[in-house]
Amino acid sequence: MSDDPATHAESIQKLFDAGVTQVFIHAGQSDQMRAIEFYGREVLPYVRRERERTIP
Numbered sequence: 001m002s003d004d005p006a007t008h009a010e011s012i013q014k015l016f017d018a019g020v021t022q023v024f025i026h027a028g029q030s031d032q033m034r035a036i037e038f039y040g041r042e043v044l045p046y047v048r049r050e051r052e053r054t055i056p
Helices: 005-017 032-054
Strands: none
Touching (some): 005 032
């Protein structure tokens, strides 16, 4: 995929827009901690900000 958090956040947002209420992330790489930290530090805050901005 990408190391750009916006790319990941946009993919997650598309799922929410389609009605999904839970998203499970699978990182097919050997360094799982790196993926967890990336999502916690970069992707999830981005998703939260975008959802707060668009949800009335």
